[in-house]
Amino acid sequence: MVTLNKGTAKDVLDNPKKIREIDAGGMIDVVLKSGRMIRDAYALGKEVEVPETVRVGSKIINYREMPKGIVVCGMGGSGIVGKLLSAWLGEELSIPIFTVTDYTLPKFVGEGYLVIVVSYSGNTEETICSMYIAAKRGSMIFGVTSNGAIERFCREAKFPFVKIPSGFQPRVALPYLLVSIIPVLESVNILKESKESEITSASLLVEELSEKVSPEVPVDDNLCKRIALGIYSTIPLIYGYRILEPVAYRMKCQLNENAKMMAFSHIFPEMNHNEIVGWMSGKEHPFSVILIRDCERFEPPEIKARIEICKRLFFENAAISVNEIFATGEKIAERLFSSIFLVDMISVYVAVARGVDPTPVDPITSLKHELEEWRFKEKFINEMSKLISRG
Numbered sequence: 001m002v003t004l005n006k007g008t009a010k011d012v013l014d015n016p017k018k019i020r021e022i023d024a025g026g027m028i029d030v031v032l033k034s035g036r037m038i039r040d041a042y043a044l045g046k047e048v049e050v051p052e053t054v055r056v057g058s059k060i061i062n063y064r065e066m067p068k069g070i071v072v073c074g075m076g077g078s079g080i081v082g083k084l085l086s087a088w089l090g091e092e093l094s095i096p097i098f099t100v101t102d103y104t105l106p107k108f109v110g111e112g113y114l115v116i117v118v119s120y121s122g123n124t125e126e127t128i129c130s131m132y133i134a135a136k137r138g139s140m141i142f143g144v145t146s147n148g149a150i151e152r153f154c155r156e157a158k159f160p161f162v163k164i165p166s167g168f169q170p171r172v173a174l175p176y177l178l179v180s181i182i183p184v185l186e187s188v189n190i191l192k193e194s195k196e197s198e199i200t201s202a203s204l205l206v207e208e209l210s211e212k213v214s215p216e217v218p219v220d221d222n223l224c225k226r227i228a229l230g231i232y233s234t235i236p237l238i239y240g241y242r243i244l245e246p247v248a249y250r251m252k253c254q255l256n257e258n259a260k261m262m263a264f265s266h267i268f269p270e271m272n273h274n275e276i277v278g279w280m281s282g283k284e285h286p287f288s289v290i291l292i293r294d295c296e297r298f299e300p301p302e303i304k305a306r307i308e309i310c311k312r313l314f315f316e317n318a319a320i321s322v323n324e325i326f327a328t329g330e331k332i333a334e335r336l337f338s339s340i341f342l343v344d345m346i347s348v349y350v351a352v353a354r355g356v357d358p359t360p361v362d363p364i365t366s367l368k369h370e371l372e373e374w375r376f377k378e379k380f381i382n383e384m385s386k387l388i389s390r391g
Contacts (some may be wrong), residue, residue: 001063004318004353004354004355004386005010006109006229006233008231009232009353010219010229012352012353013222013225013228013229013293013349013352013353014218014225016215016216018246018352019215019352020215020315020350021352022306022352022355022356022357023348023351023352023357023358023359024357024359025169025357025358025359025360026171026359027169027258027348027351027357027358027359028215028348028358030168030169030172030347031063031172031205031341031344031345031348032210032214032304032345034113034175034206034210034340034344034375035042035176035201035203035204035205035206035207035339035341036207037173037176037202037205038175038199038202038206038337039199039200040175040176040384041164041175041176041177041178041179041180041192041197041281041315042179042180042182042183042195042200043200044162044164044176044180045162045179045180045181045182045183045184046183046187047162048160048161048162048180048183048184048187048327049160050063050142050160050187050188051063051158051160051182052064054138054157054158054159054187056138056157056181056387056388057135057136057390058390059138060112060138060140061085061111061138061139061140061264062140062159062357063140063188064188065112066095066189066190067095067112067113067114067140067190068095068113068189069095069096069097069098069109069113069114070085070093070095070096070097070098070113070114070116070185071096071097071098071099071100071105071113071115071116071139071176072085072097072099072100072104072113072116072118073100073101073105073116073117073118073126073130073131073134074099074101074118074119074124074127074177075099075119075124075126075127076170076171076253076364077100077120077122077169077170077171077172077173077174077177077253077257078100078118078120078127078144078170078177079099079118079290079367080174080246080249080250080253081099081116081118081144081177081178081181082097082099082100082116082118083099083245083246083249084178084246084336084340085104085178085181086098086099086246087096087127087242087243087244087245087246087332087336088243088333088336089185089191090243091312092191093190093191095190096170097142102126102130102135103126103130104127104129105130105133105134105137106318109134109137109139110138110139111137111138111139112132112139112140113139113140114140114142114181114190115134115137115139115141115142116141116142116143116144116181117130117134117141117142117143117144117145118143118144118145118147118172118177119144119148119150120145120146120164120168120173120177121145121146121148121170122145122147122148122149122150122151122152122387123147123148123149123377124145124150124377125371125377125380127150127374128149128153128377128380128381128384129151129380131143131150131384132380132384132387134320135157135384135387135388136387140158141157141161142156142157142159142161142178142184143160143161143162144161144162144164144177144181145161145162146161146163146164146165146166146173147162147163147166149381149384151163152156153384153388156388157388158349160184160368162180162181162184164177164180165246165281168362170360171253171254171257171258172317172344172374174340175186175337179199179271180288182195182199183195183196185235190285194210195333197334198331198333198334199333200332201329201331201333201334202329202334202336202337202338203335203337204338205328205329205334205338206337206338206341208327209338209341209342210341213225213342213345215245217295223325223342223384224342224345224346224349225349226291227290227325227346228346228350228352228353229304230258230288230320231288231290231323231346231350232350232353232354233286233351233354234287234320234321235262235263235264235285235286235287235288236251236252236255236261236263236264236287236290237263237264237265237266237287237289237290237319238263238264238265238266238289238290238291238292239264239265239266239267239268239271239290239291239292239307240267241268241292241294241303242267242294242300243294243299243332243335243336244292244293244301244327244335244336244339245267247292247327247339247340247343248265248266248267248290248292249265250340250343250344251263251265251290251292251346251347252265253347254343254347255347255350257347257358257361257364258281258323258347258348258350258351258358259347259350259351259354259356259358259382260351260354260356261350261354267304268303268307269302269306272306272310273324276310276314279314279315279320281316281317281318282290282318283318283319284369286320287319287320288319288320288321288322288323289315289319289321289322289337290323290324290325291322291323291324292310292324292325292327292339292343293307293324293325293326293327294326294335295326295327295328295329295335296326298327298335301336325339325342325343325346326339327339363369
Protein backbone atom coordinates (compact mmCIF):
# COMPACT_ATOMS: atom_id res chain seq x y z
CA MET A 1 0.00 0.00 0.00
CA VAL A 2 1.27 3.46 -0.96
CA THR A 3 -0.61 6.46 0.46
CA LEU A 4 -0.61 9.15 -2.21
CA ASN A 5 -0.01 12.85 -1.58
CA LYS A 6 -3.15 14.96 -1.75
CA GLY A 7 -2.51 16.33 -5.23
CA THR A 8 -1.83 12.90 -6.67
CA ALA A 9 -4.81 11.40 -4.82
CA LYS A 10 -7.08 14.07 -6.32
CA ASP A 11 -5.74 13.28 -9.78
CA VAL A 12 -6.46 9.59 -9.24
CA LEU A 13 -10.00 10.25 -7.99
CA ASP A 14 -10.62 12.44 -11.04
CA ASN A 15 -9.68 9.53 -13.30
CA PRO A 16 -12.47 6.89 -13.55
CA LYS A 17 -10.17 4.49 -15.37
CA LYS A 18 -7.53 4.72 -12.63
CA ILE A 19 -10.17 4.28 -9.93
CA ARG A 20 -11.26 0.99 -11.47
CA GLU A 21 -7.66 -0.16 -11.93
CA ILE A 22 -7.00 0.21 -8.20
CA ASP A 23 -10.44 -1.19 -7.37
CA ALA A 24 -9.48 -4.46 -9.06
CA GLY A 25 -12.22 -6.41 -7.24
CA GLY A 26 -14.94 -4.16 -8.66
CA MET A 27 -16.28 -3.01 -5.30
CA ILE A 28 -17.41 0.41 -6.50
CA ASP A 29 -19.60 -0.93 -9.29
CA VAL A 30 -21.37 -3.25 -6.86
CA VAL A 31 -22.01 -0.39 -4.40
CA LEU A 32 -23.43 1.69 -7.25
CA LYS A 33 -26.09 -1.01 -7.72
CA SER A 34 -27.34 -0.66 -4.13
CA GLY A 35 -30.63 0.93 -5.21
CA ARG A 36 -31.58 -2.02 -7.38
CA MET A 37 -30.44 -4.46 -4.68
CA ILE A 38 -32.83 -2.83 -2.18
CA ARG A 39 -35.82 -3.49 -4.46
CA ASP A 40 -34.68 -7.00 -5.35
CA ALA A 41 -34.25 -7.85 -1.68
CA TYR A 42 -37.84 -6.96 -0.86
CA ALA A 43 -39.05 -9.18 -3.72
CA LEU A 44 -36.96 -12.08 -2.42
CA GLY A 45 -38.40 -11.74 1.07
CA LYS A 46 -41.95 -11.81 -0.27
CA GLU A 47 -41.32 -15.29 -1.65
CA VAL A 48 -40.70 -16.76 1.82
CA GLU A 49 -43.45 -18.99 3.19
CA VAL A 50 -43.56 -19.07 6.98
CA PRO A 51 -44.94 -22.32 8.42
CA GLU A 52 -47.43 -22.35 11.28
CA THR A 53 -45.30 -24.69 13.38
CA VAL A 54 -41.95 -26.46 13.27
CA ARG A 55 -40.87 -29.36 15.47
CA VAL A 56 -37.28 -29.39 16.77
CA GLY A 57 -36.39 -32.13 19.20
CA SER A 58 -39.17 -32.23 21.79
CA LYS A 59 -40.31 -28.64 21.15
CA ILE A 60 -43.08 -27.38 18.88
CA ILE A 61 -42.24 -23.88 17.63
CA ASN A 62 -45.27 -21.71 16.84
CA TYR A 63 -44.57 -19.08 14.20
CA ARG A 64 -48.03 -17.52 14.44
CA GLU A 65 -47.72 -16.03 17.92
CA MET A 66 -46.51 -12.47 18.41
CA PRO A 67 -42.91 -12.78 19.62
CA LYS A 68 -41.76 -11.35 22.93
CA GLY A 69 -38.82 -9.81 21.12
CA ILE A 70 -36.64 -10.06 18.03
CA VAL A 71 -33.01 -11.14 18.30
CA VAL A 72 -30.73 -10.71 15.30
CA CYS A 73 -27.59 -12.88 15.36
CA GLY A 74 -24.74 -12.12 12.99
CA MET A 75 -21.19 -10.94 12.66
CA GLY A 76 -19.49 -8.18 10.67
CA GLY A 77 -21.36 -7.12 7.55
CA SER A 78 -24.17 -9.47 8.55
CA GLY A 79 -24.25 -8.44 12.20
CA ILE A 80 -24.99 -4.77 11.52
CA VAL A 81 -28.39 -5.86 10.22
CA GLY A 82 -29.71 -6.00 13.81
CA LYS A 83 -28.58 -2.46 14.61
CA LEU A 84 -30.15 -1.11 11.43
CA LEU A 85 -33.37 -3.08 11.89
CA SER A 86 -33.71 -1.60 15.37
CA ALA A 87 -33.07 1.92 14.07
CA TRP A 88 -35.62 1.43 11.32
CA LEU A 89 -38.42 -0.24 13.28
CA GLY A 90 -37.64 0.57 16.91
CA GLU A 91 -40.16 3.40 17.26
CA GLU A 92 -42.85 1.43 15.46
CA LEU A 93 -42.81 -1.95 17.18
CA SER A 94 -44.01 -2.64 20.70
CA ILE A 95 -41.44 -5.42 21.10
CA PRO A 96 -37.69 -4.93 21.53
CA ILE A 97 -35.04 -5.74 18.92
CA PHE A 98 -31.70 -7.05 20.21
CA THR A 99 -28.45 -7.68 18.38
CA VAL A 100 -26.10 -10.55 19.26
CA THR A 101 -22.55 -10.56 17.86
CA ASP A 102 -21.19 -13.52 19.79
CA TYR A 103 -21.39 -17.30 20.13
CA THR A 104 -24.17 -17.16 22.68
CA LEU A 105 -27.61 -15.76 23.46
CA PRO A 106 -28.89 -13.89 26.51
CA LYS A 107 -30.47 -16.29 29.00
CA PHE A 108 -33.92 -14.71 28.60
CA VAL A 109 -34.06 -15.62 24.90
CA GLY A 110 -36.04 -18.81 24.48
CA GLU A 111 -39.56 -19.86 23.57
CA GLY A 112 -41.61 -17.02 22.20
CA TYR A 113 -38.64 -15.10 20.76
CA LEU A 114 -37.96 -14.64 17.06
CA VAL A 115 -34.27 -15.28 16.39
CA ILE A 116 -33.09 -14.08 12.98
CA VAL A 117 -29.77 -15.72 12.07
CA VAL A 118 -27.94 -13.69 9.44
CA SER A 119 -24.84 -15.08 7.77
CA TYR A 120 -24.05 -14.23 4.19
CA SER A 121 -21.80 -17.27 3.73
CA GLY A 122 -23.96 -19.47 5.92
CA ASN A 123 -20.83 -20.75 7.63
CA THR A 124 -20.13 -18.13 10.30
CA GLU A 125 -19.27 -20.20 13.36
CA GLU A 126 -20.54 -17.70 15.96
CA THR A 127 -23.91 -17.50 14.19
CA ILE A 128 -24.19 -21.28 13.82
CA CYS A 129 -23.62 -21.59 17.57
CA SER A 130 -26.29 -18.99 18.34
CA MET A 131 -28.66 -20.77 15.98
CA TYR A 132 -28.09 -24.06 17.83
CA ILE A 133 -28.80 -22.44 21.21
CA ALA A 134 -31.97 -20.80 19.87
CA ALA A 135 -33.22 -24.05 18.36
CA LYS A 136 -32.47 -25.96 21.57
CA ARG A 137 -34.49 -23.42 23.55
CA GLY A 138 -37.45 -23.53 21.15
CA SER A 139 -37.17 -20.06 19.66
CA MET A 140 -38.70 -19.17 16.32
CA ILE A 141 -35.81 -19.21 13.86
CA PHE A 142 -35.62 -17.36 10.57
CA GLY A 143 -32.51 -17.55 8.40
CA VAL A 144 -30.96 -15.07 5.99
CA THR A 145 -28.11 -16.58 3.98
CA SER A 146 -26.76 -17.35 0.55
CA ASN A 147 -25.45 -20.83 1.25
CA GLY A 148 -23.62 -23.03 3.73
CA ALA A 149 -24.59 -24.80 6.93
CA ILE A 150 -27.30 -22.33 7.85
CA GLU A 151 -29.15 -22.93 4.59
CA ARG A 152 -28.80 -26.68 5.12
CA PHE A 153 -30.14 -26.54 8.67
CA CYS A 154 -33.08 -24.34 7.63
CA ARG A 155 -34.01 -26.80 4.90
CA GLU A 156 -33.64 -29.86 7.13
CA ALA A 157 -35.53 -28.40 10.09
CA LYS A 158 -38.12 -26.59 7.92
CA PHE A 159 -37.14 -23.21 9.37
CA PRO A 160 -38.23 -20.36 7.10
CA PHE A 161 -35.33 -18.62 5.40
CA VAL A 162 -34.53 -16.30 2.54
CA LYS A 163 -31.79 -17.35 0.14
CA ILE A 164 -30.04 -14.29 -1.19
CA PRO A 165 -27.68 -14.11 -4.19
CA SER A 166 -24.15 -15.40 -3.67
CA GLY A 167 -20.90 -14.05 -5.07
CA PHE A 168 -20.65 -10.78 -3.14
CA GLN A 169 -18.47 -9.67 -0.28
CA PRO A 170 -20.79 -9.87 2.77
CA ARG A 171 -20.50 -6.15 3.47
CA VAL A 172 -21.81 -5.12 0.06
CA ALA A 173 -24.72 -7.56 0.32
CA LEU A 174 -26.22 -5.46 3.14
CA PRO A 175 -29.34 -4.43 1.16
CA TYR A 176 -30.18 -8.10 0.63
CA LEU A 177 -29.42 -9.07 4.23
CA LEU A 178 -31.55 -6.29 5.73
CA VAL A 179 -34.44 -5.59 3.39
CA SER A 180 -35.34 -9.24 2.75
CA ILE A 181 -36.38 -9.51 6.42
CA ILE A 182 -39.08 -6.83 6.12
CA PRO A 183 -41.71 -8.70 4.05
CA VAL A 184 -41.31 -11.72 6.33
CA LEU A 185 -42.16 -9.55 9.35
CA GLU A 186 -45.14 -8.23 7.38
CA SER A 187 -46.36 -11.74 6.52
CA VAL A 188 -46.62 -12.76 10.19
CA ASN A 189 -48.18 -9.42 11.22
CA ILE A 190 -45.27 -8.21 13.30
CA LEU A 191 -45.38 -5.22 10.95
CA LYS A 192 -48.97 -4.08 10.53
CA GLU A 193 -48.42 -1.95 7.43
CA SER A 194 -46.47 -2.69 4.27
CA LYS A 195 -43.07 -1.04 3.85
CA GLU A 196 -43.00 -1.64 0.10
CA SER A 197 -43.58 1.97 -0.96
CA GLU A 198 -41.00 3.21 1.58
CA ILE A 199 -38.47 0.68 0.31
CA THR A 200 -39.16 1.60 -3.32
CA SER A 201 -38.67 5.30 -2.62
CA ALA A 202 -35.45 4.56 -0.71
CA SER A 203 -34.09 2.53 -3.62
CA LEU A 204 -34.91 5.30 -6.11
CA LEU A 205 -33.25 7.88 -3.86
CA VAL A 206 -30.08 5.78 -3.71
CA GLU A 207 -30.09 5.44 -7.50
CA GLU A 208 -30.41 9.21 -7.80
CA LEU A 209 -27.47 9.70 -5.42
CA SER A 210 -25.39 7.16 -7.33
CA GLU A 211 -25.42 9.42 -10.37
CA LYS A 212 -24.07 12.32 -8.30
CA VAL A 213 -21.14 10.47 -6.73
CA SER A 214 -20.10 8.02 -9.45
CA PRO A 215 -16.46 7.74 -10.59
CA GLU A 216 -17.29 9.85 -13.64
CA VAL A 217 -18.23 12.88 -11.49
CA PRO A 218 -15.09 14.96 -10.72
CA VAL A 219 -13.87 15.67 -7.20
CA ASP A 220 -15.07 19.28 -7.16
CA ASP A 221 -18.66 18.16 -7.79
CA ASN A 222 -18.55 14.85 -5.91
CA LEU A 223 -19.31 14.90 -2.16
CA CYS A 224 -17.93 11.41 -1.55
CA LYS A 225 -14.64 12.08 -3.31
CA ARG A 226 -14.18 15.39 -1.44
CA ILE A 227 -14.73 13.76 1.95
CA ALA A 228 -12.41 10.90 0.97
CA LEU A 229 -9.65 13.41 0.23
CA GLY A 230 -10.21 15.00 3.63
CA ILE A 231 -9.80 11.78 5.60
CA TYR A 232 -7.70 9.28 3.61
CA SER A 233 -4.42 10.15 5.38
CA THR A 234 -5.97 10.57 8.85
CA ILE A 235 -7.51 8.50 11.65
CA PRO A 236 -11.24 9.13 11.20
CA LEU A 237 -13.50 9.59 14.23
CA ILE A 238 -17.12 9.20 13.20
CA TYR A 239 -20.10 10.44 15.19
CA GLY A 240 -23.79 9.62 14.78
CA TYR A 241 -26.87 9.66 16.98
CA ARG A 242 -30.18 7.84 17.40
CA ILE A 243 -31.21 6.16 14.14
CA LEU A 244 -27.88 7.18 12.58
CA GLU A 245 -25.74 5.50 15.25
CA PRO A 246 -25.44 2.27 13.19
CA VAL A 247 -24.56 4.33 10.10
CA ALA A 248 -21.58 5.81 11.96
CA TYR A 249 -20.59 2.29 13.00
CA ARG A 250 -21.07 1.09 9.43
CA MET A 251 -18.67 3.77 8.20
CA LYS A 252 -16.07 2.76 10.79
CA CYS A 253 -16.30 -0.87 9.65
CA GLN A 254 -16.25 0.01 5.95
CA LEU A 255 -13.12 2.10 6.39
CA ASN A 256 -11.53 -0.77 8.33
CA GLU A 257 -12.32 -3.36 5.65
CA ASN A 258 -12.31 -1.38 2.41
CA ALA A 259 -9.60 1.20 3.10
CA LYS A 260 -7.49 -1.00 5.43
CA MET A 261 -7.20 1.79 8.01
CA MET A 262 -8.07 2.39 11.64
CA ALA A 263 -11.29 4.32 12.29
CA PHE A 264 -13.52 4.73 15.32
CA SER A 265 -17.14 5.69 15.99
CA HIS A 266 -19.06 7.15 18.90
CA ILE A 267 -22.45 8.77 19.48
CA PHE A 268 -24.02 12.03 20.58
CA PRO A 269 -24.78 12.90 23.34
CA GLU A 270 -22.76 10.17 25.10
CA MET A 271 -19.44 11.38 23.65
CA ASN A 272 -20.01 14.70 25.44
CA HIS A 273 -19.50 12.87 28.73
CA ASN A 274 -16.15 11.23 27.94
CA GLU A 275 -14.51 11.40 24.51
CA ILE A 276 -14.85 15.16 24.23
CA VAL A 277 -12.10 15.58 26.84
CA GLY A 278 -9.66 13.73 24.57
CA TRP A 279 -9.92 16.55 22.05
CA MET A 280 -7.92 18.72 24.45
CA SER A 281 -4.81 17.04 23.02
CA GLY A 282 -5.15 19.37 20.05
CA LYS A 283 -3.50 18.26 16.81
CA GLU A 284 -1.22 15.81 18.58
CA HIS A 285 -2.78 13.03 16.49
CA PRO A 286 -3.88 13.07 12.82
CA PHE A 287 -7.59 12.78 13.56
CA SER A 288 -10.37 13.78 11.20
CA VAL A 289 -14.05 14.08 12.08
CA ILE A 290 -17.06 12.79 10.17
CA LEU A 291 -20.49 13.80 11.47
CA ILE A 292 -23.40 11.64 10.32
CA ARG A 293 -26.39 13.98 10.53
CA ASP A 294 -30.09 13.75 9.85
CA CYS A 295 -32.12 15.99 7.57
CA GLU A 296 -32.64 19.49 8.99
CA ARG A 297 -36.30 18.87 9.82
CA PHE A 298 -35.57 15.64 11.70
CA GLU A 299 -32.45 16.61 13.63
CA PRO A 300 -33.41 17.03 17.32
CA PRO A 301 -32.58 20.59 18.46
CA GLU A 302 -30.89 19.34 21.62
CA ILE A 303 -28.56 17.16 19.52
CA LYS A 304 -27.97 19.87 16.93
CA ALA A 305 -26.86 22.28 19.66
CA ARG A 306 -24.30 19.78 20.99
CA ILE A 307 -22.91 19.09 17.51
CA GLU A 308 -22.53 22.77 16.65
CA ILE A 309 -20.84 23.55 19.97
CA CYS A 310 -18.42 20.66 19.55
CA LYS A 311 -17.59 21.75 16.01
CA ARG A 312 -16.75 25.27 17.17
CA LEU A 313 -14.93 24.51 20.43
CA PHE A 314 -13.16 21.25 19.70
CA PHE A 315 -13.28 19.69 16.26
CA GLU A 316 -12.35 22.72 14.17
CA ASN A 317 -9.39 23.47 16.44
CA ALA A 318 -8.04 19.96 16.83
CA ALA A 319 -9.02 17.89 13.77
CA ILE A 320 -7.26 17.86 10.42
CA SER A 321 -10.64 18.06 8.73
CA VAL A 322 -14.28 18.20 9.78
CA ASN A 323 -16.79 16.62 7.39
CA GLU A 324 -20.56 16.24 7.45
CA ILE A 325 -22.80 13.69 5.77
CA PHE A 326 -26.50 14.50 5.80
CA ALA A 327 -29.17 11.87 5.34
CA THR A 328 -31.86 12.70 2.80
CA GLY A 329 -35.51 11.74 2.44
CA GLU A 330 -38.66 11.70 4.55
CA LYS A 331 -39.06 8.11 5.71
CA ILE A 332 -36.59 6.36 7.98
CA ALA A 333 -35.64 3.86 5.26
CA GLU A 334 -34.76 6.71 2.91
CA ARG A 335 -32.60 8.42 5.51
CA LEU A 336 -30.85 5.21 6.50
CA PHE A 337 -30.13 3.92 3.02
CA SER A 338 -29.11 7.30 1.61
CA SER A 339 -26.52 7.79 4.35
CA ILE A 340 -25.32 4.15 4.19
CA PHE A 341 -24.80 4.48 0.46
CA LEU A 342 -22.77 7.67 0.86
CA VAL A 343 -20.49 6.22 3.55
CA ASP A 344 -19.97 3.07 1.49
CA MET A 345 -18.91 5.14 -1.52
CA ILE A 346 -16.62 7.28 0.61
CA SER A 347 -14.90 4.18 1.99
CA VAL A 348 -14.16 2.92 -1.52
CA TYR A 349 -12.77 6.29 -2.63
CA VAL A 350 -10.60 6.38 0.51
CA ALA A 351 -9.23 2.96 -0.42
CA VAL A 352 -8.42 4.19 -3.93
CA ALA A 353 -6.72 7.30 -2.54
CA ARG A 354 -4.61 5.00 -0.34
CA GLY A 355 -3.76 2.84 -3.35
CA VAL A 356 -5.45 -0.34 -2.11
CA ASP A 357 -8.02 -2.68 -3.61
CA PRO A 358 -11.11 -2.44 -1.35
CA THR A 359 -12.19 -6.06 -1.81
CA PRO A 360 -9.62 -8.38 -0.13
CA VAL A 361 -9.72 -8.75 3.67
CA ASP A 362 -6.64 -10.90 4.21
CA PRO A 363 -6.46 -10.62 8.04
CA ILE A 364 -10.01 -11.95 8.37
CA THR A 365 -9.20 -14.81 6.01
CA SER A 366 -6.02 -15.63 7.95
CA LEU A 367 -7.85 -15.62 11.28
CA LYS A 368 -10.53 -17.98 9.98
CA HIS A 369 -7.86 -20.30 8.64
CA GLU A 370 -6.09 -20.41 12.01
CA LEU A 371 -9.39 -21.05 13.82
CA GLU A 372 -10.06 -24.12 11.68
CA GLU A 373 -7.46 -26.00 13.72
CA TRP A 374 -9.60 -25.53 16.83
CA ARG A 375 -12.63 -27.14 15.10
CA PHE A 376 -15.18 -24.95 16.89
CA LYS A 377 -17.39 -24.68 13.83
CA GLU A 378 -17.33 -28.43 13.28
CA LYS A 379 -18.48 -28.92 16.88
CA PHE A 380 -21.40 -26.48 16.52
CA ILE A 381 -22.46 -28.01 13.20
CA ASN A 382 -22.45 -31.51 14.73
CA GLU A 383 -24.52 -30.37 17.72
CA MET A 384 -27.06 -28.68 15.45
CA SER A 385 -27.26 -31.74 13.20
CA LYS A 386 -27.95 -34.03 16.19
CA LEU A 387 -30.65 -31.70 17.50
CA ILE A 388 -32.46 -31.59 14.16
CA SER A 389 -32.20 -35.35 13.68
CA ARG A 390 -34.14 -35.86 16.93
CA GLY A 391 -37.07 -33.81 15.59
